[in-house]
Amino acid sequence: MYRIRDIEKKNRDFEEVAFRYMNPLYSAALRMTGDKSEAQDLVQDSYLRAYRFFDRFKRGTNFRAWLFKILRNVYINKYYKELRVPQTVEISNIEESVDLVTTATPENEIFNSLLDDEVTNAVGALPEEFRIVIILSDLEGLSYKEIADTLDCPMGTVMSRLHRGRKLLRKSLYEYAKERGYVKD
Numbered sequence: 381m382y383r384i385r386d387i388e389k390k391n392r393d394f395e396e397v398a399f400r401y402m403n404p405l406y407s408a409a410l411r412m413t414g415d416k417s418e419a420q421d422l423v424q425d426s427y428l429r430a431y432r433f434f435d436r437f438k439r440g441t442n443f444r445a446w447l448f449k450i451l452r453n454v455y456i457n458k459y460y461k462e463l464r465v466p467q468t469v470e471i472s473n474i475e476e477s478v479d480l481v482t483t484a485t486p487e488n489e490i491f492n493s494l495l496d497d498e499v500t501n502a503v504g505a506l507p508e509e510f511r512i513v514i515i516l517s518d519l520e521g522l523s524y525k526e527i528a529d530t531l532d533c534p535m536g537t538v539m540s541r542l543h544r545g546r547k548l549l550r551k552s553l554y555e556y557a558k559e560r561g562y563v564k565d
Contacts, residue, residue, distance in 0.1 A: 444526065514546070
């Protein structure tokens with residue numbers, strides 16, 4: 381049985397270390413899901429799981445990587461769960477226009493102002509194994525080691541996926557870059 385002091389200490393310790401990563405975690409979740417509501421749910425589920433298993437976190441290790449690993453696992457679990465459930469659509473709920481406005485965080489404002497829809501779509505169209513590595517590295521700034529810890533794979537695999545993902549992006553965005561003068565024939 382837990383004592384109240386133990387629970388209060390766990391709450392303080394968790395809040396002290398966990399909440400500073402909420403914005404980067406949300407940004408990554410938004411890029412993974414492409415939907416504001418799903419990203420919020422994903423972050424909430426990730427924080428609930430992180431709090432629940434906080435006593436298993438090894439002090440002195442990288443909490444940020446641990447938290448992103450939880451986010452990735454929750455996302456993958458939801459993704460595969462949704463694949464098993466048949467999708468239904470009620471015609472009366474379909475709206476004529478879709479609001480694609482994202483939450484106004486500094487990261488999202490920069491991302492949205494710097495990247496056109498073509499770039500966002502190209503990142504979203506990457507196979508998941510490459511997209512997650514690109515998001516964690518290029519958009520969230522995690523190191524190769526942090527990504528390897530997050531994905532439970534060797535650092536060489538991270539570097540390979542990052543290289544291959546960037547190569548796919550380069551190929552799919554070549555015309556876009558040419559039109560805007562970033563590359564010349």
